[in-house]
Amino acid sequence: MDKIKQQKLDVIRKYIDPSAVKEVRPEIVESWIRSSENGLDPRHYDYPPQMDPLMFEQLLKKKALLIQASTPFIHHLENMLSHVECYIIISDEQGVILSVVKALGGNGFKLEAGTIWTEKTIGTCSHGMCILLKSPIQLCGPEHFSHIFENIACSSAPIFDENGNLEGTLTITSPNLRSHNSQTLGLAISMAMGIQKQFQIALQNEIFDAALENTEEIMLFSDDDGKIIRTNMNALKIIELFGRDLIGSQVEDVLGEQPFFKSVAETGNTLSHIDFQLKYTKKKLFLTSIKPIKSKDKISGYIVLLKETDHIKKAAKSPYAAMVKFTFDTIIGSSPQSMKLKSMAKKFAHFNSNILIQGESGTGKDVYAQAIHFENRPNGPYIAVNCAAIPQNLIASELFGYEGGAFTGAERQGKPGKIELANGGTLFLDEIGDMPLELQAVLLRVLEDKMIMHVGGSRYIPVDFRLITATNKNLLDLVKNNQFREDLYYRISVFKLSVPPLRERGSDIVQLIEHFIRIYSSNQGIDEPILSNSAKYLLLQYNWPGNVRQLQNTISYAVCMSNEGIIRPENLPEEILSYQPPSGLTLAQPEPEPSPNEIILDNTPSMKEIEKKAIMKALHESNNHIRGAAKILGLSKSTLYRKIKEYEIS
Structure with a gap:
């Protein structure tokens, strides 16, 4: 020892x-x-x-x-x-x-x-x-x-x-x-x-318990004799047995002597997609599936999944519905352009007319689509489809669904389409300019009739959904080149929103930087690094061709690369460091950097810096035309003259 x-x-x-x-x-x-x-x-x-x-x-x-x-x-x-x-x-x-x-x-x-x-x-x-x-x-x-x-x-x-x-x-x-x-x-x-x-x-x-209670379905679990041994709360709320306990009852006493249960018991095969009525209350239910639990090829029990709604409501509450993350209150940005856009979008949200959102890639068009959905139909599903990401030979079946056996590789029981899943909610078609011409005609018919037919089907299914589309292309140019239907364009663009690029939203850049630093630091479990003046200078003068998406990735990189709790220029991606702004748009050089041991109290540019930069950009874009620059900035001409004098802009 x-x-x-x-x-x-x-x-x-x-x-x-x-x-x-x-x-x-x-x-x-x-x-x-x-x-x-x-x-x-x-x-x-x-x-x-x-x-x-x-x-x-x-x-x-x-x-x-x-x-x-x-x-x-x-x-x-x-x-x-x-x-x-x-x-x-x-x-x-x-x-x-x-x-x-x-x-x-x-x-x-x-x-x-x-x-x-x-x-x-x-x-x-x-x-x-x-x-x-x-x-x-x-x-x-x-x-x-x-x-x-x-x-x-x-x-x-x-x-x-x-x-x-x-x-x-x-x-x-x-x-x-x-x-x-x-x-x-x-x-x-x-x-x-x-x-x-x-x-x-x-x-x-x-x-397992969390999954049971967070699903919208009614779930029953029975033993091999069909006696119910477990349920979720949805089952207890929806299935009424006039004072009798659900646990211990026979499945057929609850559902009625349905032929489908006997079929599963005899064949051992899963059954799904069946409408029926409860035995006692006559309440209409939809059988999502009844599946046997097998142990060594012997049935030891059954899982029964039901929904209270009819077939159409079943589609509306599909698990394909995307979770809405953004509302108007959570959208980052207080620049005049952003405030005007949010105000207009919120107003449009209270009408059911179709909305077209235009803007460069990465500006956040999907964010505004989600916010509009939450304002208009918060209890309905939100189904997002990227028209450019689906192969052309599959987009019809993805949008409209298909019947079992409609084509090689199709699921045996068929599958509802995205439009059907959006019933009662919002359908967001991103990159609408990439939708094939032949499918545009079918979509136009759906918008006019509010009915769809599955691929390989023979009956129409009524649907009720709010359509929001988005594109980074000029659809009118596509119309002129016969790449987009003119009648569909006017159908989807009753209301139009243009999301400005990030380079035109000066103060938003600062707010987004702070937001992303906070988010990524929290995700990594580290203290929030402080943005140095020189790094802030480079970020503000950059033109952000990838917009908010690029800024988000840049800050993620910078947070990971930062040292001593400070983000410095060397912690930024190469494209930021090598960027040369156009002549006349360069910001004043930042104050000298403090030493690592000093506390940086102000990690954001002043509103004057932001405002001056915005005015310089607006003047550049309008060829120094005061009326045009004032319109871009949302200011009166007299106010703009005063600020030009105040900031000594030549």
Whole structure:
């Protein structure tokens, strides 16, 4: 033991090469070195830091399943080890102690729930090594970094979730080396495996329960005799049995003696897409599917999926509906151009006429489409289709759906199209200029009749949807070149919105930069870096041909490349650094950069800087014509003259 203590000091002081330590495993020696590099001294023990109480309370809630799964095993261990003094510890994957039991009286280590034990806080320890190596490990005496642990032994084993991600560790610590042996490590491993299995089952159940309650479908689970053994809340709300419990009832007592259930029981095949009425209430339901659960080719139960709506409403609430992320309140931008656009879009949203959104690629046309949908039909589905991304031979079946067997490769039961799925909500057709001419005629007919027919079908299906289209092309030019139908153009462009490019929305650039820095820093779990003046200067003078999408990618890159909490020019992509703005549009050079140790209080340009830049751009675009520049800026001529004089713009 004394030799190990001396070798530890010699390695840390670099008196000997780490490879010269033969009595201790190399991974432990490497941990000693890292612990020392973290500023720790093995001869002095600093108590581990305590997690903020509020944050620890939130962590316990997050780890509730792990703690719940470990509780019975901890009690079992406590009984098994009742004859010896020991500590049984559960930690999370970051080294935070979640619980400590079997601690007899106080201890000199501050081994308490909420403390953080890692190489950086207390040096080499068993559960810290277990987290790093993701494998069981036992440390004895001076193998630990701090001298205070030279008479204890610890055995730790990892606990993983079902995807192989480390969830935490189980550790058995003995204050007396003599009461700890190799069997203790085996005990820790077996108990950790038991906790892991129980945790994974609990996690699967939680995911399963969440899926049950977050689906719009009615779900029934029965045994092989058709007796209902489990349901979700939708089933309890919708299926009424006049005081009888749903659990324990027969499926056929609830649904009626339907031939489809008997067919599944006899053939073992899944059935789907059937309309019927409930036996007691006569309520109309749609059978999404009834599927047998098989075990070794024998049916052990059934899963029944239903919907309260008819076939058309079923399509409207399809899982193909995209989740709306944007509303008018969440759109970033307060420039005059953005405020005018939002006001116009919000006004258009309250009418059901078709809307055409035009703008360069990456300006956020889909953002405005989502906001219009949320303002107009928030409870309906929002179905987005990129006409340029679907092969021409498939776009008809994607839009209009198809009957089973309509073509080679078609699903046997058929499939609803995107227009059908948008029933009751909004259909957003992006890149409408790339829609094939022959399909444009069919879309025109759908817009006029509000009815569709599946590919290979023979009946019309009524649909009700709001159409929003978008393009980065000039559709009137396409009309002149016979690449787009003129009658369809006027049908889809009752209302028109033009999303200005980012280079024309000066103050929006600053707001978007701040927003993306905040988002990407949060996603990476790091402090928000501060944008230096010189980097801000380069971003503001750039012309952003890729618009908001390019800015978003640029800030993501800059956040990742930043150092010391500051985004500098060298952290920006090459196209930003090499850009040369047109003559006359260069901003004034920024103030000298502060040193890394100084705090940058203002990481945004002043409104005067933004306004001056916007005026210079408007004058350039209007060939120094005051009336034209004032129109671009949304200002009166007198106001523009005053600001030109104020900012000394020649």
